[in-house]
Every structure is written in C-alpha cells, then in structure tokens.
Amino acid sequence: MHRSVSITLGLLLGTALGGVAGAGGMLIAYPFLFPPEPVNQPAPEGLSVLVRTQLREGSPGQDMVHWGRGGLNVYPQGAGSVLLEFAEDFEVGPGPNFWIYLNRTAGIETEADFLADAGRMRLAKLKSFQGAQVYPAPLEAFAQARAVTIWCESFGEYIASADLPQAEPER
Numbered sequence: 001m002h003r004s005v006s007i008t009l010g011l012l013l014g015t016a017l018g019g020v021a022g023a024g025g026m027l028i029a030y031p032f033l034f035p036p037e038p039v040n041q042p043a044p045e046g047l048s049v050l051v052r053t054q055l056r057e058g059s060p061g062q063d064m065v066h067w068g069r070g071g072l073n074v075y076p077q078g079a080g081s082v083l084l085e086f087a088e089d090f091e092v093g094p095g096p097n098f099w100i101y102l103n104r105t106a107g108i109e110t111e112a113d114f115l116a117d118a119g120r121m122r123l124a125k126l127k128s129f130q131g132a133q134v135y136p137a138p139l140e141a142f143a144q145a146r147a148v149t150i151w152c153e154s155f156g157e158y159i160a161s162a163d164l165p166q167a168e169p170e171r
Helices: 004-035 111-116 137-143
Strands: 052-055 071-078 081-086 098-103 123-124 133-138 147-152 159-163
Touching: 052 133, 052 159, 098 137, 111 159, 123 147, 133 137
Parallel strands: none
Antiparallel strands: 052 071, 071 081, 081 133, 098 123, 098 147, 147 159
C-alpha cells in the first residue's frame, strides 16, 4: 500500500513540475517561435517633427537577447498629446510582455537605471518587434520625460532606451 502511494505522489509531483517547467519554457520560447508580424504604422503625413532621436545601442544592460535599435520621432498632436513613432528601422530582440515607458531621467542603460527612476510612466504595450509604430502620449507626461525606454515586464529586463533632447512641445 505504501509503495502505491509513493508512486502516485511521485507521478503527481512530476506532472506538476513538468507542467510548470513546460509553461515557463513556452513563455520564453513563444515570442521566438511565433513573433508578431512587423508593423508598418508610421505617423500621419504632414506633421512636423518635434524630436528626432535614436535608441541607444551597445548599452551595458543589453546583450544578445535584450537589445533594440532604430529611430524614434515625436510629433505634436495638439489637444494635450504627442505621438511617439518608432521609425521603419525600429527593431528589438523578441521577448514576452514588452512595454514602453517615459522616464524622467536620461541615460537609462541598465535595469538599475530604469528602476531608480521612480517617476517613470508606463505608456503602452509594444505592438511588434519591428517596423514603424505610433503611440500617443499625454503632453504633460512627455514634457517631463527625458527618455523613452522599452522594458520587459515578465523578466524585469532592460531592452533599449532613447534620450529625449529638451524640446518644448506646442500646447
């Protein structure tokens, strides 16, 4: 009787651990196996560029898996908002649950830099790992921002950041 209980408990424990390991493995592998389609959603034509900058490459917080590159443009939209546009050449390494943040401090290059900015604001979930894509941002939050950062919420990993030159948005 004791042997069958031990076998049953072993099978249940093995199944539970296997399920957890499989789910964790799929969370990591899914974006690599099934990445979202590249987005081609540039900002509307005719808008004047308020800020033009680039995602920083080769930061200490980046590695072969966590990286980003490409242009970032900001356009005044009026009515209390701006448009942030990752340009056509935008690309990041695939991963789960990437979010765009506005940071109140510039020079974000590592996880520690990102976490040290208590005034950061989560703006939007990244739509795709490459291609032009646009995100509206509140004018007040943008006016206080000194950087735009892409952050992996699932694993607390820095992906990329672009400093925002000081520009006074149109009100």
